[in-house]
Amino acid sequence: MKFFIQKNFYRFCIVLILVFSYKAFADSRTDYLIELLLTSGNYRVKVQSAKTLGQIGTSSSEEERKKIVQALIQACNDKNELVRMTAAASLGAIGDPSALTALEKLKSDKVNEVAQQAKDSIKKIESIQKSIATGGPLQGKTTEETQPGGETGSFKMGEVKDTFYIGLGSWSDRSGFEKYETKNYVKNLLITLLGSVPGVKIRPEEEPKKETEKKVKKLKLTPYTLTGSISKVDINEKNQALAEISIIVLDGEGNVSMMLKGKGSASLEGSRKSSKENEKELIFSALGTAVKGAVEPFSNHLQSSLQSESAKNTKEKKGKKKKKSN
Known part of the structure; x- marks a missing residue:
């Protein structure tokens, strides 16, 4: 003892x-x-x-x-x-x-x-x-989706496991403002925006292809690669910056999944005049709006896929419970 x-x-x-x-x-x-x-x-x-x-x-x-x-x-x-x-x-x-x-x-x-x-x-x-x-449910943490038959499935953002593996491919910059590293700004903004989507895991830029394939297979991830270009950036006489970007979303096989385009504009407040000091601010603001507009349909697609999968899993679980009870 x-x-x-x-x-x-x-x-x-x-x-x-x-x-x-x-x-x-x-x-x-x-x-x-x-x-x-x-x-x-x-x-x-x-x-x-x-x-x-x-x-x-x-x-x-x-x-x-x-x-x-x-x-x-x-x-x-x-x-x-x-x-x-x-x-x-x-x-x-x-x-x-x-x-x-x-x-x-x-x-x-x-x-x-x-x-x-x-x-x-x-x-x-x-x-x-x-x-x-x-004492109610945390709003913004749960999205409910009505399923066939009037059933409702609860999709909890906090419980979402990594589902999508997203990386950036080749990008071109035709803005004429490469001195501000506009391409890097766009790429990093994309990573930030997509990285905040539930279920998304960002692929390191330097990761070898074999390593990516290994992760995708092991973790059962859906891979996507975003390539694109900064099509246009202009600052007009009214101190307004205009930007356009194009994004091509490729699936794991290299096939085109989505083609996205975004336009953005930005102007200086009040009577401020465009100068070298605020030129970068204008350009980045216009590019930011363009990127956000372009990537939004893809983000919505990812979240919709997660919700559909969650609803499907919930329905299957309920079906199994009914079978056991019978």
Whole structure:
């Protein structure tokens, strides 16, 4: 009996050690990501850090969540618009009301896409807080789809596993403003927008083809590759920037799945005149609108596919339960 008690006591101690070791690892990972977000000189690293912190923050302890939220609030002041936009999106996903003040300020961001993301995140946070107060379901977290026969399936965004594996192929830039790295801006914006869609896993740009095929097969992912071009960027006499982009969505076999086009425009507020200082701001704003408009049908297609699959699975589960009960 004594041996049995000692044996189980040792097991209990080992479990405690493992639990606290895991917590220490999780804390160190969070601290490392926060450090990258706030100090890295590479905006791509910052964007990925902000996105990952947003994912961690939705299921972390209160203490850890506070650290993450404060870091993301600081990132809302980053000089790079993609970092600001991703930070705002992550704050919306976490749903902490302490971020509302920072997001309110971000609503007046000079880049339209950042300002819009701030508005969207504010709506999400207010919706989540309202649901918590009333004891209702978290709005924005669940999409319901009516199935044949009047049945309703619940599609929970937080429970969506990786379903689509999306990467970027070759892109051309005919804008005439290559000095502003317009192609990189468009590609990174696409990654940010698509990466926020439930069920989407972004393929690393440098990943070998064999590695991609291996992942797709092992994880049962649906692969897509987006190629395209910046067709046009102009700034007219009225200080208005006009942009057009074209996107071709290829499936895993290299066949054309969708052809997308987007147009965007942006103009300076008030009597501000176009200059080299704000030329980049104008161009990026117009390109951002074009990218968002072009990619929206594809994003809707992905979400619709997920909802249909969820509804199908729900119906099958109900069918199996009925068979068992009979």
